[in-house]
Amino acid sequence: MTGWGRFQGYNIASLRKDIISGTIVGVIAIPLGMAFAIASGVKPEYGIYTTIVAGILISLFGGSKFQIGGPTGAFIPILFAIAMEYGYENLLIAGMMAGVILVVMGLLRLGVLIKFIPKPVTIGFTAGIAVIIFTGQIGNFLGLKGIKRHEAFIDNMKELGMHISTVNLYSVLTAAICFAVVVLGLRFAPKVPGSLVGLLCASVVAALFFSGKVTTIGSAYGDIPNTLPSFHFPVITWERIRHLLRPAFVIAMLGAIESLLSAVVADGMSGSRHNSNRELIGQGIANIAAPMFGGIPATGAIARTATNIRSGAASPLSGVIHGVVVFLILLLFAPYASSIPLAAMAPILMVVAWNMSERKQFLQLLKLGTGDSLVLAITFLLTVFADLTVAVEVGLVLAVILFVKRMGETHLVAKVLPDPASVKVAAHMVTDSHDCPQIGIYNVEGPLFFGAAYRFNDTMPELGPGQAKLIILRMGKVPFIDTTGEANLAELVKQLKADGGKLMITGAQPQPYDLLKRTGLYDKIGAEHFFDHTGDAINAALGMIHTDRCAGCRHAAFRECAALSGMEEVPGRGVFKGRKPAVAGKLSSGIQ
Structure with missing residues (x-):
């Protein structure tokens, strides 16, 4: 389904459904957007800007009827590494370059090629990313002092060990409250946005009973402004383009994979059919525009897309409404967000990591003891201990070698x-x-x-x-x-x-x-x-x-x-x- 055909048969009842689903997803997206931004090494408001700008554009120009776009957990290790090595300004340029690459891929009708990436490779790097996200939140969960984040997994684990004696019991209690609410919500009230409720409960308890004892968004990053940033076009030079080509390509590839996987999930849940090339173009447009407003790279978000469908979305308008809802909440409640404890954000990301780990499929493939198991294990280990680019490259090469060997044996x-x-x-x-x-x-x-x-x-x-x-x-x-x-x-x-x-x-x-x-x-x-x-x-x-x-x-x-x-x-x-x-x-x- 392409173009305005996605709105065929649209009526007042459809609009009502889109308003309800868009509002629900918008409320869910706020804590996730801030958490993903913080974990990526940038200010929390940049995650909100991404949710607004990219979320609206992906829904308008993408090829999936129900896709919800925005910052995602899969990007965290990549964006953090780019931000540390190249700086925030260059991260924005790399995101724009990735957007151009995605648009070109869509125009060249390369969307189908992404589907040929072997399952062991995608599960391997997804599980590896989940491990990085989960372990990256241990410091905030425990309220450790003096923690410095590094690109290398081993260095981060050493950092935790060196500062384990600085555990803040108030942070642990705050995190435990949020975690309990999120888990209980998933178990007994799955339709309730557990991450938001958990965040609010933990924040209220911390503010009432141990104010000033835990690190908050405001104390760590400053107050969150209640307006969109002014339009800013980064200074782009050929030297910067050459320097950022590799990270931009990585962002584009992961963005393409994640968005098309999310679109496939949406197809299965809704019975619709997405246009993969149009989806790449929509993702590309969003990633070109978002950095002009301070946004970080975005892609299709599987969990938010699934929530959108379950909430009764009727068209891409629900995604647009979700972005508008986030903008309105930013205008009205941004000052209160500065009081959110970082310890309350940690369990949300840990749950995201747990859900995205695909642990059942991971263990099932690993137990097979075949060549696919080897590809899975190597991709996973390289993602955790090296970086995603190397992991995917080696995983694909191994998968091709195994494929050739198997075909030769037939x-x-x-x-x-x-x-x-x-x-x-x-x-x-x-x-x-x-x-x-x-x-x-x-x-x-x-x-x-x-x-x-x-x-x-x-x-x-x-x-x-x-x-x-x-x-x-x-x-x-x-x-x-x-x-x-x-x-x-x-x-x-x-x-x-x-x-x-x-x-x-x-x-x-x-x-x-x-x-x-x-x-x-x-x-x-x-x-x-x-x-x-x-x-x-x-x-x-x-x-x-x-x-x-x-x-x-x-x-x-x-x-x-x-x-x-x-x-x-x-x-x-x-x-x-x-x-x-x-x-x-x-x-x-x-x-x-």
């Missing part, structure tokens, strides 16, 4: 002969005493590509004196050939011609057939040597053999051998004795 080549009992060819018919010294028939199954080249070469016969010079390849089960596979066939044709032989191909599928024509190998083999049925190829081959070599031959590979060898067939056994000059009928003509 490629089978077996020598076959006709089976009189079934009027088909079968590998079990080939024995030392039952074979044809002049004609070799081979079943080729699976894609003939670079990953299977070694198997094809190892199983094909060695050519030379005394070997069959007429080779029939049954290629009805070869769906695909690449240039390496074509080169293997070309080498076989070359060797056969040098030895006075010929190659015949039966049942070639469209893609291999087309490739052989385009490379010219079709003409080298000869159009007359391509057949629809194996029986026709056998009959043609029998017309090319040296009949003088058939006299007295006891291999009896074909029924025609009875006449050619001058031997008498033993019924049901495929062997001959004595002399019988008459032809016993052509079984070969019925073979497919």
Whole structure:
């Protein structure tokens, strides 16, 4: 569903649904936006600005009917690392560059490619991000003093250990109250925005009973302004673009993956169908615009999108309303947000991390003990102990290697002969005493590509004196050939011609057939040597053999051998004795 077609059949009842769902999601988005911003190493209001600007634009220009966009947990490790290394101003520029990349991807219709990222890779880096988010909130949960955040996971764990003696019991109590409310809310009142209620309860208790004993947003970051920031276009130079290209690409890739995964979830819950390329364009526009108002990179938020659908959203207007609601709350209640304890924000992010960890799928894949388990484990470990970019790159490379290996293993080549009992060819018919010294028939199954080249070469016969010079390849089960596979066939044709032989191909599928024509190998083999049925190829081959070599031959590979060898067939056994000059009928003509 694209364009204004997403509003088809819209009426007053639909508007009522959108207002309700948009309001609910907007209320939920406020604490999450601030928490994600703080965890990303920037001021909390930047998360709210992102929720407003990006949330509205993603709903207006995206390709999903119910997608809710904004800051998400998946971005936290990346944005924190970029903010630390390059600074806030460069983070905004990297976000804008990522937006341009997303728009270009959408225009080039590359949305479908994101869907080919293997599941072990996505689950691995998602679980790794969840671990980073969860552990990153331990300091705020415990109210530790003097904590410095680092890019490296190990350094952050060392920092916690060094300051564990500074635990603030008031912070622990505040965090525990918020955590209890959130968990109990999820258990007994799932429709109530537990994160907001927990945040309010913990903040009220802290303000009434131990004011000044816990770190608040205001004491750590200053008061939150109750207006949008003025429009500001960052100073962009070619040097900055070159310097920020890599982080921008990482933001774009993760944004594309997260938004399209969220859109797929929305499709499954609502029965709608998103336009992946339009979604990328919408995400790109939002990420270009949000930094101009101080916003950080945004993407589709799975949890908020799911809440939007469950709350009865009827159109993308609910996403626009959610952004407007956040803006109105910012105008009216921003001064009160400064009193929120950081300890009350920590449990919210911990719950987000727990929910996004995909622990069940993670453990299930890990227990399989397959190549996918290895890809999962390596991607996870690299995400935690190195960085997401390296994790995804290595994970994808490993996944490709495993895929090539598996596809290569599906490629089978077996020598076959006709089976009189079934009027088909079968590998079990080939024995030392039952074979044809002049004609070799081979079943080729699976894609003939670079990953299977070694198997094809190892199983094909060695050519030379005394070997069959007429080779029939049954290629009805070869769906695909690449240039390496074509080169293997070309080498076989070359060797056969040098030895006075010929190659015949039966049942070639469209893609291999087309490739052989385009490379010219079709003409080298000869159009007359391509057949629809194996029986026709056998009959043609029998017309090319040296009949003088058939006299007295006891291999009896074909029924025609009875006449050619001058031997008498033993019924049901495929062997001959004595002399019988008459032809016993052509079984070969019925073979497919």
